Amino acid sequence: xxxxxxxxxxxxxxxxxxxxxxxxxxIASFFGCNTFNDEAMKKYMAEDTYLxxxxxxxxxxKLDRELADKVADAMKSWAMEKGAxxxxxxxxxxxxxxxxxxxxxxxLTPGGEIIEEFGGSxxxxxxPDGSSFPGGGLRSTFEARGYTAWDPSSPAFILEVGDGxxxxxxxxxxxxxxxxxxxxxxxLKSQSYLEEAAVSVCQYFDKAINKVTPTLGWEQEYFxxxxxxxxxxxxxxxxxxxxxGRFSPKGQQxxxxxxxxxxxxxxxxxxxxxxxxxxxxIPVRTRHNExxxxxxxxxxxxxxxxxxxxxxxxxxxxxxxxxxxxxLCVLMHEKPFAGVNGSGKHNNWSMSTNTGKNxxxxxxxxxxxxxxxxxxxxxxxxxxxxxxxxxxxxxSASNDxxxxxxxxxxxxxxxxxxxxxxxxxxxxxxxxxxxxADVARVKDLLDKxxxxxxxxxxxxxxxPFAFTGNKFEIRMVGSTFNCAAPMTIINTIVGKQLRVFKxxxxxxxxxxxxxxxxxxxxxxxxxxxxxxxxxxxxxxSDEWAKEAEKRGLSxxxxxxxxxxxxxSESVEALFTESGVFSKHELHAHHEVLLENYxxxxxxxxxxxxxxxxSGVLPAAFDYQARxxxxxxxxxxxxxxKSAFEPQMDIINRLANHIGSLKSLLxxxxxxxxxxxxxxxxxxxxxxxxxxxxxxxxxxRTHADDLxxxxxxxxxxxxxxxxxxxxx
Numbered sequence: 001x002x003x004x005x006x007x008x009x010x011x012x013x014x015x016x017x018x019x020x021x022x023x024x025x026x027i028a029s030f031f032g033c034n035t036f037n038d039e040a041m042k043k044y045m046a047e048d049t050y051l052x053x054x055x056x057x058x059x060x061x062k063l064d065r066e067l068a069d070k071v072a073d074a075m076k077s078w079a080m081e082k083g084a085x086x087x088x089x090x091x092x093x094x095x096x097x098x099x100x101x102x103x104x105x106x107x108l109t110p111g112g113e114i115i116e117e118f119g120g121s122x123x124x125x126x127x128p129d130g131s132s133f134p135g136g137g138l139r140s141t142f143e144a145r146g147y148t149a150w151d152p153s154s155p156a157f158i159l160e161v162g163d164g165x166x167x168x169x170x171x172x173x174x175x176x177x178x179x180x181x182x183x184x185x186x187x188l189k190s191q192s193y194l195e196e197a198a199v200s201v202c203q204y205f206d207k208a209i210n211k212v213t214p215t216l217g218w219e220q221e222y223f224x225x226x227x228x229x230x231x232x233x234x235x236x237x238x239x240x241x242x243x244x245g246r247f248s249p250k251g252q253q254x255x256x257x258x259x260x261x262x263x264x265x266x267x268x269x270x271x272x273x274x275x276x277x278x279x280x281x282i283p284v285r286t287r288h289n290e291x292x293x294x295x296x297x298x299x300x301x302x303x304x305x306x307x308x309x310x311x312x313x314x315x316x317x318x319x320x321x322x323x324x325x326x327x328l329c330v331l332m333h334e335k336p337f338a339g340v341n342g343s344g345k346h347n348n349w350s351m352s353t354n355t356g357k358n359x360x361x362x363x364x365x366x367x368x369x370x371x372x373x374x375x376x377x378x379x380x381x382x383x384x385x386x387x388x389x390x391x392x393x394x395x396s397a398s399n400d401x402x403x404x405x406x407x408x409x410x411x412x413x414x415x416x417x418x419x420x421x422x423x424x425x426x427x428x429x430x431x432x433x434x435x436x437a438d439v440a441r442v443k444d445l446l447d448k449x450x451x452x453x454x455x456x457x458x459x460x461x462x463x464p465f466a467f468t469g470n471k472f473e474i475r476m477v478g479s480t481f482n483c484a485a486p487m488t489i490i491n492t493i494v495g496k497q498l499r500v501f502k503x504x505x506x507x508x509x510x511x512x513x514x515x516x517x518x519x520x521x522x523x524x525x526x527x528x529x530x531x532x533x534x535x536x537x538x539x540x541s542d543e544w545a546k547e548a549e550k551r552g553l554s555x556x557x558x559x560x561x562x563x564x565x566x567x568s569e570s571v572e573a574l575f576t577e578s579g580v581f582s583k584h585e586l587h588a589h590h591e592v593l594l595e596n597y598x599x600x601x602x603x604x605x606x607x608x609x610x611x612x613x614s615g616v617l618p619a620a621f622d623y624q625a626r627x628x629x630x631x632x633x634x635x636x637x638x639x640x641k642s643a644f645e646p647q648m649d650i651i652n653r654l655a656n657h658i659g660s661l662k663s664l665l666x667x668x669x670x671x672x673x674x675x676x677x678x679x680x681x682x683x684x685x686x687x688x689x690x691x692x693x694x695x696x697x698x699x700r701t702h703a704d705d706l707x708x709x710x711x712x713x714x715x716x717x718x719x720x721x722x723x724x725x726x727x
Contacts, residue, residue, distance in 0.1 A: 005718050008228040012726055015228075017265065018327060032281035034082070036075055036156040044074035057152050058211075060192065068120025075156060076105060076118040079167035082158050087118060089126045089148035090159075090168040092183045094592045096482055098313050099173075100159075101126075102166055123169065125149050146173050146181050151188070154310045157280050161321065170310055179585050183484035187306060189580045190491035197498035198351055198359070198375075204505070204515065205371040211354040214491050216308035217471070219299040220315065221290055221343035221479050223331035224266060226726060229718045230329035234615075238607040239600075240333035240480075241398070243696070244616070246704040247339040248720035251293065258291045263727050265326065266296065273322040274298070280318070282311040292340035293724040302348070305491070309484045312345075334478040335401035337720060338700075342402035343479035349490055350471040351375065361470035370519060374501070377425070377523050377530075379472060380415050382490075382497035383465055384530035386574070387413035388554050388565035390465075390493070391476075393486040395562035395593070397600040399478035400689075409464030409476040411562070412548045412555045414535040416463035422536065428520065429527045462539035492580050501526070559597050560685035566590040594681035601688040605672050608696055609665055615716040616703050617658060623710045624654045650709055657709075661702040668695040 032039075041050050049070045056063055063071065079087065088100040105118055126148045148171035156169045173182035180186050191214055198212035230236050235243040252258075262270065270287050277284045283301040290297045303311065316332060323330045335342035351359040359375040383390060391413050394403075403411045417425070464476040474486050501522060508518035532551040537544060548555060556562035565571055567590050575581035581589070628651060631644040675687035707715055 004232045005716060005722075008226075008232040008718060009722065009726070011228040012226050015327065018325060027278050030275075031278045031283075034158040034160070034279045035281040036078055037281060040078050041074070044078045045070065049074070053152070060153075063120075063124065063152070065120055068124050070120075072118050072120045072123040075123065075167065075169075079156075079158060079165075080105065082165060084158055084165040084167045086164075087122070087167040087169065088159075089150075089171040091148050091171045091173040092309075092313055092482060092484065093146075093173055093181060094183070094589065094596075096480065096596075098317060100166075100168060123150055126171075146175065148173050151184060151306070153188075153304075154307050155281065157314075160276075160279075179582065179588075183309070183482045183488070184306070186488045186580050186585075187309060187484040187491070190488045190495070190578070191305060193578045193580060194351070194491040194495035194498075197495040197502070201374060201378075201498050201502055202353060202359070202371070204374075204519065206353075206355065206357075208355050209353045209357075212351050212359065213353075214305040214487070215302045215350050215352050215358075216305040216483060216487060217300065217302040217348040218308060218312050218483055219286075219297060219344075219346040219348070220312065220319075221295060221297045221345065222319065223292070223294050223336050223343065224269065224296065224323065224328050224727075225294060225331060225723050227324070227327050227329045229723055229726065232718045233723070234611055234717075235604075235607050236329075236331070236336070239604045240331060241336045241401070242338065242720075242723070243604060243608045244611060244700050244703040244707070244717070245338065245720050245723075246707045248293075248724055250721070251724075252291050252340050255291070257289050257293050257295070260289045262287070262289060262296075265328075265727050269323060269326045269328055270296070270298070272325065273319055276318050276322055277315060280311075280314060282315055282318075284315075290341065290343075292337070294727070295341065295343065302350070305349075305487050309482065309487060312483050332480045334396075334398045334480060337724065339720075340724070344402065344475060345477045345479045345481055345483065347474040347477050347483055347486055348468070348471045349474060349487065358470055360467075360472065370516065373424070373428070373523060374519060375498075376421075376467070377526050378497045378501050379494055380417070380533065381501075381526040381530040382493040383413065383415055384533040385497065386489070386493040386571070387533065388556070388562075388568070389571045389574075390474075390486065390489050391554065391556055392562045392565040393489045394474075394476045394478060394481065395556070395559040396478060396481070397559060397597045397604075398480055399476075400557075400559055402478060403476055409462060410539050410545075410555075411476075411557055412539070412545065412553055413464055413476075413533070414539060414548070414553065415533050416466040416536060417534060418467065419536070421467065422534070425527045425534075428524050429531075431520065431524055463535070464539070488580065492574065492578050496574055496578060558689045560594065560682060560689050563590055563593050563597075563685075564682075566593075591681055594685045597685050598675075598681065598688055601692055602672065602676075605668055605692055605696060608699060609669065611717070612661060612665055612699060612703055616706055617661065619710050619714045619716055620654055620658050620706050623714055624651060624658070626711075627651050627654075654706065654709060657702045657706050661699060661706070664695055664699045664702065668692060668699065671695060 041053065045053065049067065052067055053063075053071055055061075056067075076087075085106070086102040086104050088102045090098060090100045093099050103122075127146075151170045151172055154170040156167060159166045159168050170184075172180070172185040172188070174185060175181055194214055195212045199210060202209040202212060225236070233242065235241065274284050274287070283303065284298050285301055286297070286299040288297055289295070300308075300311065302308070319330045319332075332343070334344070350361075353359065360372065360379070362369050362372045391411060403409065464474070466473050466475060472490075474490065477483065477486050504522045504525075505515075505518045508521060509515055513521070532553060535544065535548075545555065556564075566586055572583050572586060575586055576583055627647045631647040631651065634644040634647075635641075671687070671691045675684050675692060678684040678687055707719070
């Protein structure tokens with residue numbers, strides 16, 4: 001056994017578990033204590049300031065300088081009373097994670113007097129530079145700085161790192177000319193675009209509805225491994241996944257880990273992590289073992305989409321920080337281990353009104369379900385029209401390993417709605433002229449939906465986009481993703497579809513059609529047009545891939561091809577019309593995603609080459625040499641050839657794998673160089689996908705076979721049985 005692997009296991013077996021206190025207080029007693037929430041604002045602001053800020057948050061209007069100064073003063077007083085010494089604009093660049101630049105409240109007057117300073121200008125806008133963040137060509141050298149601006153709709157919070165406390169202010173991140181360099185600004189624009197369209201459609205049914213807010217409930221899957229084992233694996237450290245590693249004899253085939261008893265050490269971590277979440281107002285509620293050994297999940301209550309996205313981004317940071325206290329490492333990668341389930345981040349999306357209604361929940365009041373049917377069918381129609389860009393929003397080098405890998409949705413976008421709702425849509429589609437009797441028949445059918453069991457629409461776990469009773473669940477989102485990416489897309493495409501719907505209905509009404517009849521006629525049209533996207537069967541089957549092709553549905557198996565949707569004419573028109581992205585921003589975002597894909601594959605290829613050259617091959621050479629010495633010794637002692645044939649068989653196997661591995665490493669290096677030399681990002685990304693990645697898979701096959709034959713004591717890297725089962 002190699003020194004690093006041996007030491008890692010010895011460290012785990014002899015480690016004193018860290019004494020990490022966890023709170024036994026009721027969650028209600030400290031929930032949100034580190035957020036500048038409504039309660040804190042009331043306490044630290046004058047009543048007129050508080051009411052003005054609340055009105056601005058509701059309307060989305062800008063703060064004037066005088067009000068900004070008052071808010072900043074209240075926020076500073078609250079934060080300093082909590083022990084904060086610094087503040088930071090907290091933003092979400094295109095790296096996929098969060099960023100922050102800390103500044104102290106401490107300042108000196110010209111006369112040398114020490115003061116604590118934080119005004120409206122520091123609150124509202126900062127210039128953190130950020131010139132090294134990916135920009136896709138949006139920033140020229142002379143104006144490369146990025147600027148952050150406060151997002152009042154998401155509460156400020158105090159981030160505790162060790163003994164230090166920092167006031168963090170959620171912000172957008174833009175160029176000098178105001179173009180988006182982050183995930184938040186497009187999300188906020190898409191939210192506003194959807195709200196305007198949804199409110200206008202809601203007016204058909206309820207004049208009291210004047211605000212519609214998209215909501216999100218995410219589910220975060222992740223793996224935990226001991227930090228000693230993590231540090232013994234260069235691939236986990238560099239790439240977040242195991243680039244080599246033979247299947248463990250026991251994996252997930254017994255399903256004994258799923259929903260099983262949570263290991264004590266993991267339970268302590270979960271409690272500690274949840275406490276930190278609750279202090280920051282993140283309403284995590286559910287925790288359990290997932291399918292794969294060492295895999296877990298947590299999920300919160302639903303929140304307004306912008307806040308939910310912020311909370312998920314903050315959560316990923318918290319998870320990693322807390323894990324260090326427990327001598328654990330969190331693996332967020334979509335596929336850290338071959339042969340067992342990968343990790344996703346299901347995005348449960350819906351729309352709620354100012355009247356407290358969920359627009360995707362069938363109502364109990366007779367006749368009201370026509371509103372549900374309207375938003376339900378329009379969402380399906382939107383996904384049908386813009387399935388390609390929805391697929392692009394979840395495309396990445398890491399998620400390519402998971403999508404379609406027999407435990408996650410495939411790359412073909414389809415919508416599952418369940419048997420009962422299929423019957424409802426079929427019934428509407430079968431309608432003729434929609435007389436008063438037809439309208440009554442459809443309403444009667446819709447009014448029976450609330451009495452159905454919700455699991456009637458939640459049986460097909462293979463669907464990438466499924467209706468689950470009162471929401472649509474986007475299941476193909478990867479565990480490392482910023483939820484804002486798919487949320488921006490779904491908000492925008494549904495917002496666009498609702499505008500088309502209203503225009504179609506108004507056109508019929510203007511010709512004298514009764515409103516309910518007009519609604520059903522347009523709904524029927526959309527049901528027919530979008531029928532190809534609906535599928536109730538096994539999304540993993542080969543038959544479905546063939547059927548999907550017949551239906552004209554796209555199938556993008558890799559990220560470079562999937563990302564093309566961002567720069568298609570229809571998507572450019574959609575985003576420029578909606579104002580969510582300019583054409584320049586869209587192309588820049590596309591370029592950043594391609595570059596990210598290339599860089600991830602570069603890192604993986606280099607790491608794999610290093611592990612094989614300095615770890616796998618030397619271990620194989622040493623074991624091969626020992627076997628040769630053993631066979632020669634037996635021959636010299638006069639043993640029959642049959643006596644050392646087993647050694648010779650293994651020697652030959654080792655030689656074949658060593659030779660193949662060595663030649664493949666050379667070939668991979670050449671293909672990486674060729675890909676790097678191509679003139680544009682898309683060509684380079686395709687080369688990495690089509691040329692480099694298949695060679696990496698071949699290398700893994702030979703390395704994993706060598707792991708099987710080489711003496712266990714000599715193998716340098718922690719094995720799957722150790723990574724997945726030692727806790």
